[in-house]
Amino acid sequence: MIGGVKQVGLLIDVTRCNGCNQCVEACTTENRLKKDDTGGAVIKGLSGQRFSAIALSPEGGFVRQMCRHCLQAACVSVCPVGAMYRSPEGVVLYDAQKCMGCRYCMMACPYGIPRYEWDAAAPLVRKCGLCTQRLQSGQLPACVEACPNQVMVFGEREALLEEAHNRLASQPDRYLPVVTGEHDAGGSAVLYISHVSLDFLSLNRPPGAQPLPELSHNWLGKVPGLALTTGSLMTGLFWVIGRRMQFEEARLRKNPQDSGRPE
Amino acid sequence: MISNWREWTKTILWGVVLAGGAAAVMRFAFGLGVTTGLDDATPWGLWIALKLGFVALSGGGFTLAALVYVFRLESYRPLVRRAILLALLGYGSFIVSLIFDLGLPWHIYMPILHWQHHSVMFEIAWCVVLYFSVLVLEFSPVVLEHPFFQNAVLQKALHLLHKTTPVWVIAGIVLSTLHQSSLGALFLMAPHRVHPLWYSAWIPVQFFISAISAGVMFLLLEVYLAERWFNNEARLDLMQKLAQIGKFTLGLYLIMRVGDLLWRGVLPSALDGSWQSVLFAAEILLGGVLPIVLLSLPAIRQHKETLITSAALVVGGVLSQRMALSMFTLWRPAEQPYTPALAEVLIAFAIPAAAALLYLFAMENLAVREGSTQAPRIHEALSHPQWGAYQDHSLWGVITQRSLLAVFVVALAVVLLPNQNNAMATLPKQPVQAGRGWEKLILDGNRASYQVNFAHAEHQERLDCQVCHHLNIPQDDASGCWQCHSDFSQPTTIFEHGLHQRTLQGNASCENCHAGAHNRHTAIDCQECHASTEQGERVSTFTLEAPGYVQAMHGVCLECHQRESQARGRADLAVCSTCHFIPQPAPEGQARLNQE
């Protein structure tokens, strides 16, 4: 619950996906994405023009790759201008009017989700916004609606977690006993249950349970104190040394012969 | 015109700046993708590493200001203006390279409007803006002392600046303390990207202390180089003092760096002989331990040459730490390595070159050095705008010579920089392999087990070969798809003009294929000569390129399948799973799932 509005979410059942790409197709249409200009090549994975993709797990499963909409999102936390922000429903959105293109969000995301329009002269960061425009009119996200195999369930995060644990409990042979996204990097709105390991979706290694923003907040919390300490230390030193030099001068004026230090 | 090594150096610097200027035009005209090596796997590259370096080398500014104005160590006063000049140029370079690096640089003022206290980058933005302003204020007395600015208002401002110096100095110390350390804190957020040998919760403190060391040592280098350039005596006692400060802070930094790695137990496991660990060892030993040992030897401290060698080692070590952390050892997928593009490198060299030229200009024309009088050059040129016999005026010679240099450098840059047609060539090549089987072909061009089991015999019964085998190589009537569509995703060239030209005896033969003008539009079809080349309805004109395999296969199947699915009212014919069949556990409970 954030601000009285329920945290929305998405549950992805990896075992049901047969990689037909219809969700990607629907996403492309809904968000009016261009075709990638690559001479007709099929782009594997995300890009500035693909908010979601079907990734092939090393173990053979089809895994939907999309923004996790983390509850404590690294991208939101690092953005110096608030171009990345969380909507009241708990969806991580992007405001192109504020963005200055520093790409810190891309560095910070542990899943490598935000992508850049590298070919554009005025490039923007692009990523899934969970079809907020559709949610507001009471519709389901385009990908959920397009899926022929009911891979995804959209709803309130609490209810989805319950559903996920029910499925794990009822068919323990079918799933690995973990709901990905329940605790990872502080938890995310998008949850996965799967028969294959989803570690490969993370950059380098899966994030622990600690929310990434905490890492820099530890430092940022100390900044005001540090500024105050340095400032007052320097001012104090400046004053003390200045005073002592004045005394020294006065002393030398009084008896110019004495050049030694006072006891 | 170019008479000595100083002029040569300046000319080379100008050349580098001009080449960077050409690259800069490309950067803003075509965007980051074409002109840099950056991509989604490497959002931060060379320019970020460079920025960290600039700021580290600016560390002398606040150190010297603190020594002279706060600690009142008058012996350092001859150096304080030079340290501030270096810091000013360093932070200026930082801002310039930031403008190149930002995707939307015209939004650079946004952090001032939208406050995000939870972002390290936000804090850095404010610190840079404020500290740069402070540096300008700290340096402006040097400019205002110049005779050119002799007027009452400016002199009043100068007086005011002199009186308020301590305020600016203390503000500068606070701001750069925060900024130097926060630059390191940028990377706290990305433990998944930063190599364990460089990652630490103490990065901010390490950045701060090493910046003092690197800044002071860089000032030492500057003192020595300025002595060579301007023939003014560099004082050995001052150099020794600077080296002592640098040595002490370097030692502190080393203890903190290695101690933290040992304390957390990272060091033994990370020193595994990988190139990263070798780089780490070199950084610590050559850029840390060796200079400390050298500077502890009295014999080394007695000579300027050995002093600056040690200083150069320290500067190299700290720069290596900055660049390794933010660029070299940053994690990225193995299949997406990062190589800076030419334009990126040109700009990266041009920024320090421009800073060097500005440095020389300031040193020549302003009272930056101790005991130097204001050189009259700029004064004379500005107060007498009517040039003398202009053609032998030195300014005229300089303009003529630099502009000629500009012509060739910019032309060279135009040639070497990418044009947009090359943009798509970045897709990796992926040769296609032939299908297996015949009655039932297994089509899996890139062996990714995304295979299609194609009932070839069954299709053959119903269809003419030419429906699919639309253009065959000579003497063949059903060439495999992969023979022309030989790359998985990129179009490939299938017509060899040179070969035809050679086998048909050169210039006598153009008219064999071209009627009138000689270009691809006037060329005749292949089968006019190669009678055995079957040509289906799909290809009726002269073809130079075959589309990529995926596109070709989808093209040949989809069209027919969609048509037939409409004609026969069979929706199942035109969905992906018709061909891309992957065995899956049966879906169950479908109705319930979507009701939430």
Place this chain on the structure above:
Amino acid sequence: MDLWLALAKGVFLRFVLAVTILGLLRHVALSLAALWVAIRRAPAQSLDLRQIFGETLAWLFPIRRLHRNRFGYSLASFLFHVGVLFTSLFLVNHIDILRDQFGIGWYAIPKGILDLLAVVTIIAGSSLLLFRIYASSSRQLSQLSDYGLLVLILGIFWSGFLAGRPGNPIPYAWLMLFHTLSGAALLLVIPYSKIAHCVLFPLIRLGSAVGWRLAPLAGGKVVQRLHGPEGRQI
């Protein structure tokens, strides 16, 4: 050979064209700056720009002036200029290369007309060369580069013309390579030789209009007269 041709039509061409265009721009900018400085020093600063423009046009299209000079030489020179400009700018093959390299192009003149024009240019250019050698006054004024540039241009025209003709004895590739490389060499020297008059031409009349107001080295002499032989310290 194919590689060399591709290089000559690609990378070399881009470099050479950039040098030519930037070099010419630099020349214009420097000349204008020099003129500006000169006119500021001149005692009378007003310029009849209209008259200068008219003069320039009259020299550019020398219809009325043909009879004043040696008629044959003037006619040959005029035809030569027309031929060089039109064949180089409006040949379909040249425009194709530009399209490939820079994505820009324009309408082409039919090849038959340009072939005819090439023959005319070669004849006109050869007669210019003969005039230059034959007339003793021009011979005395000529430098090596004056002959060299003419020969270079004629060579380019010959090779280009022959390369477009099937059945000539010289292999196509050799001709083409000679044509492209010598063309590149010509483009390279344009800004740094007298061919720079292709952009400096309008400035010639302007330059002489400014120049006659000034005594030679006036500025320097005045300074010396006022301030002694050291001159500079005003």
